[in-house]
Amino acid sequence: MKNVAVLGAGSWGTALASVLAENGNETRLYARRLSAVQEINTYHTNEHYLPKASLAPSLQASANLSEVIRRSDVVVFVVPSQALRETARQVRPYLKPNSVIVHASKGLEVRTFKRMSQVLAEELPEHANQIVALTGPSHAEEVIQKLPTAVVVASKDSHAAEIAQSCFMNSYFRVYTNTDVIGCEMGGALKNVIALATGLCSGMEFGDNGIAALLTRGLAEMARLGFAMGAQPNTFVGLAGVGDLIATCTSPHSRNWRAGNMISQGKKLDQVLVEMGMVVEGVKTTEATYTMAKHYQVEMPITEQLYQVLFADKCPRKALTDLMSRDKTHELQDYVQGWS
Numbered sequence: 118m119k120n121v122a123v124l125g126a127g128s129w130g131t132a133l134a135s136v137l138a139e140n141g142n143e144t145r146l147y148a149r150r151l152s153a154v155q156e157i158n159t160y161h162t163n164e165h166y167l168p169k170a171s172l173a174p175s176l177q178a179s180a181n182l183s184e185v186i187r188r189s190d191v192v193v194f195v196v197p198s199q200a201l202r203e204t205a206r207q208v209r210p211y212l213k214p215n216s217v218i219v220h221a222s223k224g225l226e227v228r229t230f231k232r233m234s235q236v237l238a239e240e241l242p243e244h245a246n247q248i249v250a251l252t253g254p255s256h257a258e259e260v261i262q263k264l265p266t267a268v269v270v271a272s273k274d275s276h277a278a279e280i281a282q283s284c285f286m287n288s289y290f291r292v293y294t295n296t297d298v299i300g301c302e303m304g305g306a307l308k309n310v311i312a313l314a315t316g317l318c319s320g321m322e323f324g325d326n327g328i329a330a331l332l333t334r335g336l337a338e339m340a341r342l343g344f345a346m347g348a349q350p351n352t353f354v355g356l357a358g359v360g361d362l363i364a365t366c367t368s369p370h371s372r373n374w375r376a377g378n379m380i381s382q383g384k385k386l387d388q389v390l391v392e393m394g395m396v397v398e399g400v401k402t403t404e405a406t407y408t409m410a411k412h413y414q415v416e417m418p419i420t421e422q423l424y425q426v427l428f429a430d431k432c433p434r435k436a437l438t439d440l441m442s443r444d445k446t447h448e449l450q451d452y453v454q455g456w457s
């Protein structure tokens with residue numbers, strides 16, 4: 118059992134903190150709003166993010182960052198990707214030297230195109246070798262109900278990954294280790310782009326054939342970019358790749374899917390993000406991925422069309438026509454070598 122700090126009391130941070138506390142770890146959840154701290158400590162609920170859910174009674178919340186961090190052997194960052202760098206900067210002065218740093222954010226920093234573990238390594242250089250990415254198919258709404266879930270903890274340091282595995286794993290939350298940090302992080306980030314596109318296409322009344330095509334060709338372009346960046350191809354057929362793609366693209370729990378669906382109804386992106394009231398990582402990740410695909414010279418037609426719809430006001434139906442009428446090609450033309 119460890120002393121654990123969780124930063125970010127949104128849906129996922131609250132669900133993960135509850136799992137950690139239930140597993141017997143002394144767990145403190147950092148929330149910025151005092152009202153959230155009081156609600157969690159008094160009623161063991163977080164109604165805004167996880168309506169009707171009961172949290173582990175031993176979970177303690179606090180709005181005092183230094184108090185939450187100082188004694189922690191494991192620090193888990195669960196803030197939106199664009200807030201990770203700033204949060205890491207605030208945390209650095211209070212970290213114990215050997216703490217394991219876990220993050221569960223799925224995105225890319227839009228300003229730098231960096232993955233989350235790269236951002237953490239830059240901001241927490243003393244802990245750069247102890248960083249772990251937690252990812253995989255995991256809707257907070259299901260984890261808090263103790264529905265069976267399997268995730269991955271990826272790290273260059275297998276000892277750090279095993280510490281995270283032991284803290285989180287229990288009878289309904291199964292945790293696998295992996296050393297392919299690039300593949301796991303890119304799988305988690307890029308599936309949100311495909312989920313947005315799937316929500317959009319479902320709203321345009323695509324049938325099952327079209328959705329299956331979108332997921333399959335989406336996975337192909339996710340793997341192509343990941344491979345170009347140094348990921349192992351097989352990671353994309355694991356939990357962090359196809360696993361999370363299925364969960365996110367087929368579930369009404371997914372904020373990314375729902376955001377895409379709302380856009381198909383003619384709503385503007387800004388309005389959708391306000392209505393959602395929670396982070397929709399796929400939006401910024403589409404922006405970052407569009408540029409990264411050009412940088413790595415990787416063809417990503419679904420991402421490219423989605424970018425045009427989100428940021429250049431392209432009509433979704435025109436985007437679909439353009440996607441379907443590209444040049445003829447072989448299905449495995451651009452598949453990455455080593456895919457099994």
Ligand SMILES: NC(=O)c1ccc[n+]([C@@H]2O[C@H](COP(=O)([O-])OP(=O)(O)OC[C@H]3O[C@@H](n4cnc5c(N)ncnc54)[C@H](O)[C@@H]3O)[C@@H](O)[C@H]2O)c1
Nearest residue numbers: 125126127128129130195196200222223255256257395396
């Ligand atoms: N919700 C899920 O089921 C789920 C599952 C797996 C991974 N994730 C990932 O976890 C990350 C967080 O998602 P979420 O669902 O918890 O989001 P959320 O919108 O439910 O909550 C985000 C939380 O972060 C806090 N926050 C926002 N900006 C902050 C800042 N600058 N400093 C500190 N705290 C800040 C907010 O107050 C809020 O408590 C995302 O990257 C998401 O992709 C979510």
Ligand SMILES: O=P(O)(O)OC[C@H](O)CO
Nearest residue numbers: 253254255256371372373
């Ligand atoms: O609700 P979403 O779309 O952010 O997805 C949540 C998780 O990443 C699913 O694994």
